[in-house]
Amino acid sequence: MKKILFVCTGNTCRSSMAEGLFKDMLKKAKKENNIEVLSAGIFALPNQPASEQAIIVMRDENIDISKHRSKQLTSEMINDVDYIFAMTRGHKQAILQVDPSSDKKIFTLKEYIGESGDIADPYGQSVNVYKESLNEIKNALQKVLEKLDI
Structure with a gap:
């Protein structure tokens, strides 16, 4: 079973939405038994x-x-x-500083699908900004699911 980890800053917005969305996509594709989906934050306050x-x-x-x-x-x-x-290049760099050997398995969400840029942090903003972030994440995850070929 493959394991996928989504990472953002606090694990309360982007990575938690990505985890929920990807689990739902896998379930709808009847592939939820093939992948374990997790999320975490670089500077998360636990729980x-x-x-x-x-x-x-x-x-x-x-x-x-x-x-x-x-x-x-x-x-x-x-x-x-x-x-x-x-979710961002900054998150990727922070992880690589902690564990340089992870360089073969770490990507920004957009980098993995051949796009540039970051997923902007909606924290503290309106529901509309969160919807934009969610749609950006969802579009990327659909391409991730295709590319992973699971």
Whole structure:
């Protein structure tokens, strides 16, 4: 079984939405038994809920992340997964500083699908900004699912 880890700053917005979305995509594709999906934050305060706006926009997708609790990224997580998808180049660089040997399995979400740029942080902003972030993540994840060929 492959393991995928989504990483952002606090694990309450982008990576928690990516985890929920990708699990849902895998389930709909009947591939949920092939991949374990995790998320963490580089500077996460452990055990925090997903942001209220993230819960709202995910509910609009019929995905419930209300039970999500943030996790701090650890070197064990880095070593234990097959792919790491960081939301920004800054996150990727921070992970590489902790574990330079992870360079073959870490990508920004957009880099993996041949695009440039980062997934902007919606933290503290309106539900509309969260929707934009969610749509950007969802579009990227659809391409990730195709590219992973699982």
